[in-house]
Amino acid sequence: MGPVAFDASLWDEPTTGIGLYTHCLADGLEARGVRLERLGARVSGEDPRGRMGRTAYVLGRLPQVLRDSEARLYHALGNFNLPLVRIPGKAYVVTVHDLIPLLMPETVSRAYRWQFRLWLARSVQVADRILCVSACTRDDLLARHPEAEGKVSVVYNGVDHVDRHVPEATAEAFLRTLSLPERFVLYAGSLDVRKNVSLVLDALERLKARGRPAALVMVGQRWFGSGAVESRVERMRAQGHDIRSLGYQSEAVFFELMRRATVFAFPSKYEGFGLPPLEAMRLGTPAIVSTTGATPEVCGEGALAVRPDDAEGLAEAMDRLLRSDTERRRWAEEGKRQAALFTWARCADETLAAYEEVLRR
Template structure:
């Protein structure tokens, strides 16, 4: 006889408010859990989620971090008769009953604090006691799991790796050159980068590498996707001074992003450090050859399906991009291996690892 389904109170707040990797994680994991017959998922939202206007937004943040997570989430989970709470990102959430599972996407603010503002570090620090007290911690990668154990002193048996996956819409397709031309002004071959414009993403190094690449390869552009982050003033000034071979697209829709992956000659991800590196997996799932950093979780995600370089070595980055621009046999081989590698990650697998952690705890 099969065990009764677990009733899971899932904090869906960040699935609603966050457009970056944390929000995408929650958006993809929720339906993967809901598709299973061994869990019954109840989605919970912090009060004020989706509020418009600066004053309402600030009030919502205060209520979320100083009332909902410390007490309200557990209260509402008990009212829903949940067996377990899942908070899909580090937060000041506390609960002994029902027990709490928390996902930690990275501890890079501790590993390399110089790349984060004091406010960001303070915000994350507020969550540390709750993370340490959680009954189970899910980590996106073995690299993040090791950081949780080392930097927070959490016993290793309480930390479980549950790798992420790409949305199924990230898949090979024919490049829509008309859309790329009309929507983004892209006429030539291009290197694609997807990242928030903040210091850790190392986009200044990518711009320097592209300048070297453009001197060697005539018919190529650099296309940047992603919004502004903190401490990006210097980068923004540099971008304003670049010519039309560097195209800054900002946030784009999911369908536009798939089209950009499909049309790219190669994908560049020179980040200094990542908890997982979801854009790399998305690019591989689309059949786009990848140049990535050789640090933290990136080798774990790419396996042998990408060119890995030291992200601080601008010439190595430029040379790797040049190889993918000028060596079609290499590029095609990496694209094929990337598809095979991406297929080993799935949200069904992530959900299975997540439910196993629920059951271990309950």
């Protein structure tokens, strides 16, 4: 099928969900013999953008790069970031992960919300194929852009990337310095309003009031609107709560924490896919998720689920798992069984099939 021009704009950046998707999908496609032209990475690939911003690169330089490329297809990976103009002889594919700036506008800046809205609308027009990472995201997209009907297909993410992250000596040494308690709750993700960290804190307060305090470890970067959560964490620490905020961590530390956690709490108000709880499930750590967004679709019967406003339900679920070996074993097995359905090989196969279908037109 010839080379594929591949959006590498997050290739050299700290790992996020879309960055992880970029690397894992690229590995899967290359394992199937697809030659990728990695375009727009900061310093690597076939056309590094250098100091140019990602938006400026896609709008200003990428169209000419595609004109000069022998690739017949360009795949944009970041929700909306296709060039605004069609290039003769080039097919466009875009992956849409979620519509959070439109569904939950308070969680992003006004400038980004408008950029997302306008650029997504244009990307829907120029795309030949739109890959959504869940049926939830597909339905959200079609509710706002019914004109995309016929272009959209669901291609789930994988989760088996966690298998290659074996415990490392440096990660284990770092974790020893933390003197973590034998049992603890782990939250991993950014600290924005959408992730609903406040519900986890509400649950901790309920448990402490009953004389059953729980330790919480938090891993994740600051994000738009995270200041309120950080201030509350400081107040709760002053009141005697055991809360460890570790910030952004390497994958080696992150996945080792997941393995060691007693329970993984992720009551996000909305996810377009919901990779962190699936990662925990793959590693055998019981997960608690919310009943909204794509997490019920992805986690299925492999995780406990509570409403995103149900602090009492979350407290009870956390307490059950912290106190019962039997409950933990049960949910660990259920989680592994569900997570086994999601592989990057399957994602690559279905993405490649979408490429081939577009190029046959």
